[in-house]
Amino acid sequence: MLTAVRGIYENEQVILDEPLPTQHAKVxxxxxxxxxxxxxxxxxxxxxxIWMSDDFNEPLDDLKEYM
Structure with missing residues (x-):
């Protein structure tokens, strides 16, 4: 299972915003x-x-044979 905890790195230490949900974990x-x-x-x-053409919903000529 993966868990994300935010924090900052400062003065060669990682300071977490909240405690980890377990006492033993790989990080x-x-x-x-x-x-x-x-x-x-x-x-x-x-x-x-962004704009849309006035004939956006009109059938395409290329597809007439399939309709």
Whole structure:
């Protein structure tokens, strides 16, 4: 079973945000650099960049023989 616990690495120590659910376990540490964390974009920043053709739901000429 895998369990994820967040924490930070500081002064050559891993400081966990919460205690581990067991006293004995193998551990894998994954380093996530601060610059790798994506920041949330404000809502509406993509507005107007995606559009749909007016005839989107019309049958395609290429498929007439199958209809």
């Amino acid at each position: 894998i540490v994954t380093i996530i650099e601060e610059k790798a964390i994506l920041k949330k974009r404000p809502l509406g920043t993509m507005k107007g960049t």
